[in-house]
Amino acid sequence: MSVLPDPGASRAVLIGTGRYDHLEQLPAVSNNLTALAGLLSGPLSLRLPAQNVTIVENPPDASTVMDPLRLAATEATDTLLVYYAGHGLIDPHDALALAMPHTQPGRIETSLNYDWLRQILLDSRAQRHVVLLDCCYSGLALGRMSASQGLADHAAVEGTFLLAASAETRTALAPVGDTHTAFTGALLDMLRHGVPAGPPLLDLETVYLYLRRTLQARAHPVPQARNRNSGARVALGRNQAGLPAAPVTVAAGSEHPDHRIWPDPAAISTVVGFFTNLAAVREVSGLTQQEVSRRSAGRISTGTVSRLVNRHTLPATWTTTAAYLSACGVPDDQIQQWHGSWQELRRNASTTQEARSGAPGGGRAEAGKARRLSVLWRGRGH
Incomplete structure (x- = not known):
C-alpha cells in the first residue's frame, strides 16, 4: 500500500553542484534545487516544514555535505530523502563519486565519495530512504565509463528506493537553455500536474514508470531504479491529475x-x-x-x-x-x-x-539549529 511520509518526522537534503573549476558548467542545477525545495515544502508534494529541507549548493568540501546529511539522518524517523544534481563520476575501481566545484579530472579524491553518503543512510534512524541522483558519468572527465554496471547498481542501499538519471552525455543531462536538467524537469512537471489516469498517490514506482516513458519519448536517456524492502511504495505527493x-x-x-x-x-x-x-x-x-x-x-x-x-x-x-x-x-x-x-x-x-521541564529551551534550540543549517549551506560557494 502506498504511503505519504509524515512531514514532521521526515527530512530532505538537496545537494547540487552547478559551478565547476575543471568540468562543464551546469547552471540549471541551481534552479533544480530551488524548485524542488519549494515543491517538497508545498501542497503539491510532501508539505515538509521549511526547516526540514536543507539545500547544499556548490559545496566547497565534503564536510559541507556530510554534516547536514548526518544531522538529517539523525532527526528523520519516517523518511529521509537525498537528492544530488551535478556530474557523477566512476573512478578506476568502479566506485561512484559525486563531483564538487573543485573536482579535477583524474583526481578522484577531489570528489565526494558516494560510499560516505551510503554509510550515513545505512546508519540512519529513518524507516525509509529515497535517493534521487540526477547526474551523469561525465565520461569526458575521466576518459572511461563502466560498461558492466549502471549508476543505480553503484548507488543502491538496502532499505532505499533509488532513482537515477542515466544520462550518458552532458547535453542529455542539461539541454542548453532549459531552466532545469532533463530528469529533474520531468520530475517537477509530474509533481505539479500529476499523472493522468494514474493512482491517487504518486508512489516511487509510479514516478519511475512515468519518468521512463516521458524521457524516452523525448529521446533522453532512460532512468534507472533500484528498490529495497518495498521502498517503491513511498509516495512523493498526491496525484494532482486525480484531484x-x-x-x-x-x-x-x-x-x-x-x-x-x-x-x-x-x-x-x-x-x-x-x-x-x-x-x-x-x-x-x-x-x-x-x-x-x-x-x-x-x-x-x-x-x-x-x-x-x-x-x-x-x-x-x-x-x-x-x-x-x-x-x-x-x-x-x-x-x-x-x-x-x-x-x-x-x-x-x-x-x-x-x-x-528541567531543560528550558532545549527543543527550540535544536529546531533553530536545523533552520540555520538550511540557510548557511545554501549561501556557501557563491
Whole structure:
C-alpha cells in the first residue's frame, strides 16, 4: 500500500553542484534545487516544514555535505530523502563519486565519495530512504565509463528506493537553455500536474514508470531504479491529475467516489503530520470550507475550519476535529483511527513536556539549529 511520509518526522537534503573549476558548467542545477525545495515544502508534494529541507549548493568540501546529511539522518524517523544534481563520476575501481566545484579530472579524491553518503543512510534512524541522483558519468572527465554496471547498481542501499538519471552525455543531462536538467524537469512537471489516469498517490514506482516513458519519448536517456524492502511504495505527493479540478458542491449524506484515498491516520507520528494530513482531507474531499461548514449542520463555522487546519498545537478536545472529518465525508472507522492518533499525540506531548521541564529551551534550540543549517549551506560557494 502506498504511503505519504509524515512531514514532521521526515527530512530532505538537496545537494547540487552547478559551478565547476575543471568540468562543464551546469547552471540549471541551481534552479533544480530551488524548485524542488519549494515543491517538497508545498501542497503539491510532501508539505515538509521549511526547516526540514536543507539545500547544499556548490559545496566547497565534503564536510559541507556530510554534516547536514548526518544531522538529517539523525532527526528523520519516517523518511529521509537525498537528492544530488551535478556530474557523477566512476573512478578506476568502479566506485561512484559525486563531483564538487573543485573536482579535477583524474583526481578522484577531489570528489565526494558516494560510499560516505551510503554509510550515513545505512546508519540512519529513518524507516525509509529515497535517493534521487540526477547526474551523469561525465565520461569526458575521466576518459572511461563502466560498461558492466549502471549508476543505480553503484548507488543502491538496502532499505532505499533509488532513482537515477542515466544520462550518458552532458547535453542529455542539461539541454542548453532549459531552466532545469532533463530528469529533474520531468520530475517537477509530474509533481505539479500529476499523472493522468494514474493512482491517487504518486508512489516511487509510479514516478519511475512515468519518468521512463516521458524521457524516452523525448529521446533522453532512460532512468534507472533500484528498490529495497518495498521502498517503491513511498509516495512523493498526491496525484494532482486525480484531484477535483475545482471545489465541488456535494449534497449532505451523499457518498464520495470509491477511488478517493483519504490520508492515513496510521502514518501520522507528529503534530505537524497531524495537521498536514487534516488539511489534505478537505483537498481530497473536493469541498470548499463553506461546504464543510454547511455539511457539519452548524457544528463548525467556516472560520473554525480554517483555524483548525492551520493550528500548530493539538486541540484540547476532540469534538471539532471529529465534526470536520465527518463533514468532509471521512468514513466512521477512519475517524476512530484519527481519534486514536490524536490521543497518542496528546500523550506524547505530555510526556515530552514533562521531560523538558528541567531543560528550558532545549527543543527550540535544536529546531533553530536545523533552520540555520538550511540557510548557511545554501549561501556557501557563491
